[in-house]
Amino acid sequence: MKILVIAGIIFIVYGLILSVISNLNLGVILTIMIGVLSLIYGIFSEKINEITSSGFLKYLKFFVIILFCTELILVGFISIYGQSDNISYKEDAVIVLGAGIRGDRVTLPLKMRLDKAIEYHHKNPDALIVVTGGQGFQETVTEAYAMEKYLIEKGVDKNVIVKEEKATSTNENMRFSKNILDRKLKGNYEIVVITNNFHIYRGVSIAKKEGFKNVFHMHAGLQWYNLIPCYIRESLAVLKMWFLG
Numbered sequence: 001m002k003i004l005v006i007a008g009i010i011f012i013v014y015g016l017i018l019s020v021i022s023n024l025n026l027g028v029i030l031t032i033m034i035g036v037l038s039l040i041y042g043i044f045s046e047k048i049n050e051i052t053s054s055g056f057l058k059y060l061k062f063f064v065i066i067l068f069c070t071e072l073i074l075v076g077f078i079s080i081y082g083q084s085d086n087i088s089y090k091e092d093a094v095i096v097l098g099a100g101i102r103g104d105r106v107t108l109p110l111k112m113r114l115d116k117a118i119e120y121h122h123k124n125p126d127a128l129i130v131v132t133g134g135q136g137f138q139e140t141v142t143e144a145y146a147m148e149k150y151l152i153e154k155g156v157d158k159n160v161i162v163k164e165e166k167a168t169s170t171n172e173n174m175r176f177s178k179n180i181l182d183r184k185l186k187g188n189y190e191i192v193v194i195t196n197n198f199h200i201y202r203g204v205s206i207a208k209k210e211g212f213k214n215v216f217h218m219h220a221g222l223q224w225y226n227l228i229p230c231y232i233r234e235s236l237a238v239l240k241m242w243f244l245g
Helices: 002-021 026-043 047-050 057-082 107-123 143-153 169-183 199-211 224-244
Strands: 092-096 130-132 163-166 189-198 214-220
Touching: 002 026, 002 189, 002 224, 026 047, 047 189, 057 199, 057 224, 092 169, 092 199, 107 143, 107 189, 107 214, 130 143, 130 169, 130 224, 143 163, 163 169, 169 199, 199 214, 199 224
Parallel strands: 092 130, 092 189, 130 163, 189 214
Antiparallel strands: none
């Protein structure tokens, strides 16, 4: 089981590096935990296989394997859904979901979201751009403030930007954004949800749950080194959404 030992070491080092170069989050912690479990199983595989060869532990082992396979299928579904945009560039508003910032500067995943909003804005300059996100751990300003600042620096007209600075979750992002847009837009308006590809499915689902009727989506990319922790964390969030609401 040398390959598991090597994989475990790689995941642990990878997670520790991510904890330094980006904000520490659940995805990074889970990545390190996977590395630790892989390392332990790789070192003690013979003993573990002997212990789980019969009885309750045998069925527990099968259950863990089934969970792992289910996780892979779920990650695949989230990934495929997040790659297919369905916008027409005729929508009334864009909602850009917040992400971590460093001080008052946007991080790369958030920059990718905002760059997509700018791309959309160039083709539909009349649409409102809602930047949504409160102030979190290791952040000196609200995410919405940092997002607005970035958009203005890139030439977006301040008059089309709407800040929502209280949200601390995707549910609140959508709920508070809807409260704002209901006051600004009339009739059966259409929105575009912009977020990174791994987050598209849940973002759209929550938007509909919070009362938006016409929801479309446009995905931003994600740097390769954040793929594993982001998809691990997101898959758990999707399961929570499905089973706990």
